[in-house]
Amino acid sequence: MANNNEAGRQRSFLLVLSFVHLSKCGPPEVKSIIVKTLVRVLDLNFLLWSKNKDSWVDTASTTMASDNKKKPSLKEDLTCSICYELFTDPVMLACMHHFCRACISTYWRGLRGFVSCPQCRREFPTRQLQTNFLVSGMVEKVRASSGDGYQKNLQNQLKDSLESHQAKREEYLNMIRQDKEKVDTIKRVGTELQVRVQGEFQALRDLLQQEEVEVLEEMRREQEELLEEAERRLEQLRAAVHEAEESVRVLQQAADAMETSVLLELPEVNFRPSLQVEKEAEFDVNAFAGRYSGPLQYITWRRMFRLLKPAPASLTFDPETAHPSLCLSRDKTSVVECQEMLPYKRNPKRFTQCVNVLAAQCFLSGRHYWEVGVGGKTKWDLGVALEAVDRQARAKLSPENGYWTLRLRDGGRYSAGTQPWTPLRVDTPPRSIGVFLDCEQRMVSFYNAESMRLIYTFPHGPRGRVYPFFSTCVSEHGQKPQPIKVLHFPQDPL
Missing domain, CATH: 3.30.40.10 (Zinc/RING finger domain, C3HC4 (zinc finger))
Structure with a gap:
């Protein structure tokens, strides 16, 4: 057919x-x-x-x-x-x-x-x-x-097309392999982060449970002490009552005898009690109740604060690194531009080209976190810097030059200090910035310290000794300089 x-x-x-x-x-x-x-x-x-x-x-x-x-x-x-x-x-x-x-x-x-x-x-x-x-x-x-020339030309065209499609196919296969590697990496990192997050929260739960046990034990001991004191006072009062009753009985007997006969002498009666009992108790129930009825969560948070890892570091500015146009507060926790350049001693630690300053504390290992108050400043640079950066030269703040920073310009343009700059979207301008440094993982992250929302992370951070870095930037003409502050938090329990 x-x-x-x-x-x-x-x-x-x-x-x-x-x-x-x-x-x-x-x-x-x-x-x-x-x-x-x-x-x-x-x-x-x-x-x-x-x-x-x-x-x-x-x-x-x-x-x-x-x-x-x-x-x-x-x-x-x-x-x-x-x-x-x-x-x-x-x-x-x-x-x-x-x-x-x-x-x-x-x-x-x-x-x-x-x-x-x-x-x-x-x-x-x-x-x-x-x-x-x-x-x-x-x-x-x-x-x-069907001729040889036509066939050869057609073969060449087919060969070129085949090579092009093979190259494109290989490109797609490479993209698939890369995407699969990314998927595997995301899964692996997700699993690691899940374990880490669970561990962090379990540590917090353990700390909270430990604090609960300690508070309950402390309250139990105070209660027992108060009860023991109350029992001792009750025993004293009972003994005093018994002594008074005995004296009343003797005196009553003497009074009865006087009615029937004449007493030649009074019986020996101690009119002053031998037991001395204070009129007011030494324990205060209101104080006991108030100690555990007050802001217990805040008290516990203050007690737990010293156990946080990493706990916010209490940084101070290093005056030997500050640019001569910067003024530090007495406690070295605030820095602002000066009206005039201050006299200074020349040393290789000091920044002389830009209004920069380092913290007095340095980090080589471990995980560290600190917060910086920027208030309403319209421009600043924050982050970390290698100890070996050239402080006498004007250099772009980028990892290639030993800086890992977050910057603000014009009051609303945030960017990461990469090469070139990486523009960032920040919906709510933060008044304080949290900086997290993980020396082992070589990671530097920046947060809105008020909401703890991540702003940016450098995945390839510094290796070696680093210092917290700060730059007030030069204020615009006619604009009043505003300070940058390193924020401190309570480290000791109440």
Whole structure:
């Protein structure tokens, strides 16, 4: 069935080509006949398709699923059935079959009278051959496309396209591998963070439970001491009452005796009690209750504060590193621009090009956290700096130069000190900044200290000795300088 359909398709293809050619080259009466014939052919094909469409669809599906080996190519449609080569000077017989002019002429050589079509065996009284220029043009195009030059050019194009697609495929595969590595990293880091967060909160729970046990134990001891004191006082009062009752009994007996007889002498009675009992108790129940009825959560937080890891560090500014235009407070916790440059001693520790200052404390290992009050300042730089930074030169604050900083400009433009700057979105301008340094993980993070919302993290932090870094920046003309403060928190329990 499939072979018959393909053969019919070939015949229909050549038939249409022939009709198109005759309609262009023939007289008007021939054109009219051709149009009517084409209509009848199309109607017949449609009728056949309507009756056999199901079988045709099944056949087409089966044919498409069989490696497409039986699907004829255009080259096969333009092949002479006599020489089995591409048409050379193709001609068309009255039956609409095409052959090479030389092939059909050779086939009819020696025949007299009627001649027949080699394909359909239809006989013709004359040897009338019609040149089909449309088929001839198609044959030339197919022949040109089959040449060595064309094939080589096509191969080169296919090769270039193949290499391009292979390169793109490899690029996509690399992207897939990278994304998979990122996914694995996210999963691994997520698992590590989950364990770490659970550990941190468990430590807080342990601390809180320990504080609860200690507070309850302290309250129990105070209660026992108060109860013991109260019991001792009650015993004293009972003894005093007993002594007083005994004295009353003796005196009562003496009074009764006086009514019946004359006493020559009074009985020995101690009118002053031997037991001395204070009128007011030494214990204060209100003080006991108030101690544990007050702001217990705040008291506990103050007690737990010293156990936090890392607890906020109590930093101070190092005056030997401060730029001469900076003034420090007496306790070295506040720095602000001076109206005039102060006299100073030259030393390699001091910043001389920019209004910078370091903390007196340095860090080499462990995890550390501190908070800096920036208030309403419109520009500043905060972070950490390596001990070895050049303090006599003007350098960009970037990790390449030994600085890991967060900066503010124009009152609202936040950026990380990278190369180039990394713009940051900060919805609510913080009035205090938290800085977290993890020396082992080499990580520097900045937080809004009021909400503890992360602002930015440097994943590749410093290695070696580092100092907290501060820069007030030069105030705009006419603007009153505002200080930067290092914030301190209670370290000792109440």
